[in-house]
Amino acid sequence: MTFPENLKAREQYIYDNILAGNFDAEWVPLEYTSGGRTIRLNVMSDALKVDGVRVNVSAEFQQKLADVFDASLLTAQVVDLIYTKADKRIDPQPMPISSSVEAMVKHSKSVDLAAGELSSGQLVAPVGKHWILDKRLESFASNKPNRACTYGWHFVGLSYKGIKGYSTASMLNELGPSQRVSVIQQNTCGHDLLHSDYSQICQLVSQTCWVNGEEKRFSDLLQDPVLSYLVTSSGATKITRQPGTTPFVGTTVLFPVKIIANSSAEVA
Numbered sequence: 001m002t003f004p005e006n007l008k009a010r011e012q013y014i015y016d017n018i019l020a021g022n023f024d025a026e027w028v029p030l031e032y033t034s035g036g037r038t039i040r041l042n043v044m045s046d047a048l049k050v051d052g053v054r055v056n057v058s059a060e061f062q063q064k065l066a067d068v069f070d071a072s073l074l075t076a077q078v079v080d081l082i083y084t085k086a087d088k089r090i091d092p093q094p095m096p097i098s099s100s101v102e103a104m105v106k107h108s109k110s111v112d113l114a115a116g117e118l119s120s121g122q123l124v125a126p127v128g129k130h131w132i133l134d135k136r137l138e139s140f141a142s143n144k145p146n147r148a149c150t151y152g153w154h155f156v157g158l159s160y161k162g163i164k165g166y167s168t169a170s171m172l173n174e175l176g177p178s179q180r181v182s183v184i185q186q187n188t189c190g191h192d193l194l195h196s197d198y199s200q201i202c203q204l205v206s207q208t209c210w211v212n213g214e215e216k217r218f219s220d221l222l223q224d225p226v227l228s229y230l231v232t233s234s235g236a237t238k239i240t241r242q243p244g245t246t247p248f249v250g251t252t253v254l255f256p257v258k259i260i261a262n263s264s265a266e267v268a
Helices: 007-019 059-068 076-084 101-115 136-142 218-223
Strands: 027-034 037-044 129-132 147-156 182-191 208-211 213-217
Touching: 007 059, 027 076, 037 076, 037 218, 059 147, 076 129, 076 147, 076 182, 136 147, 208 218, 213 218
Parallel strands: none
Antiparallel strands: 027 037, 037 208, 129 147, 147 182, 208 213
């Protein structure tokens, strides 16, 4: 069976394969220290794959998958960290905009070619653009409650193949002053939660995380006036899931997590 062209049918195909265990995903640790606190997250090492293909998702569907995986959409700051701390950094792979299966498969193959052979546990970026949780979405709560925020496609330099780059949202740049990190896609709320195209992949962060070794929930940190700076640069926010979605409960899918040297870590 192949991916359906109809987007809703395609999402159902992806979901059915996830329930059947026919998907590729792996949690890997991502650690960051600031203000005397160290946060350790588990993030997907790569985009979610079904049939070996990095699938495109709408923000609505990605939130459903996040619920199923006991995970959260990323924030711009976590996306920045994924890039700066990636084991393998590659160039963005932009193409003419399309939501077709052909474009989805072509983009995934382009990422494969750029990344080369990857070992288990290697964090690779960027592998697409991300639907993220962003404080900007609060301003749409009353008049456009179904807005979604997209962000990503990091690279080193001021422009990429003639495309102007923008500063990273969190201003985190651990590659050094001579290697400025930019993004093609600013954190922008120009689409609704049903939009889907080849570039919008699914890469999530586990809800379970640790601050100075104490277990926390990622969604709780987003709202915490003291600790939110560890996961977002725009301050504490009420946006802890994709606006316009209802929590999806009753189904949980687990997948491997890397064994790391901490007693509170999960074991694959």
